Amino acid sequence: MKKALKTASPKASQPKIDPAADAEPKVVSANNPDDRKGNLKSVGGSASDSFNWEIANQATQVLWVKNSTPEQRDKQLSATVDALIGIAPKDELEGMIAGQLIASHNAAMECYRRAMIGEQSFEGRRENLTQANKCSRTYAALLEALNRHRGKGQQKVVVEHVNVHAGGQAIVGNVSAPAPGGGVCEKTGEQPHALAYAPGVEMPRQIEKERATVPLAGNARARGM
16 A cells, blocks of 8 residues: 655745844844953954854864764864964954864865775865865965965065265165176065165276376386387
């Protein structure tokens, strides 16, 4: 005897929407003094604990915990929050970058893990390694953006005193050093402005004239006469 399988109709499965409830205004709290205590600033870099909590929640939601035991899951969640604290974001921008750093790292490691499964097909291994490579590149770009935001890698040259000896000239600007084997190296985009003595610069006419009129020593003899 066959039994009929009852399924709910599409109309019955759709939730009822109350137009009056949807039209009610929503209240959003911003710059609340009770929220801006900064108790979790070491996690998200903000004085708003709601923002810091959201960053921690977003970072933990991207963890792959499907095959983890409850004990392992708790360790993963704690490690994620510890990673945010270790990055030590100083403001909201750094907090968001820190969360994305953890997400891209976890995604890359998961793709690497799947690529190394023994029963993995060649196409599956290649695809996982490709995605892992993209995640690793994203991680590197985020880290570079974080360092640039923090001001690392920038060089500042301050010149206070300049001493120029006779026959030389001081140049303030782009300086190119001679390349090995002759020639001149082109200035790179990261080379800072420098102050240097340029021995190859032509001397003023007055100095050349004085050098030409210096008399020879008494015992000097002109050769070829």
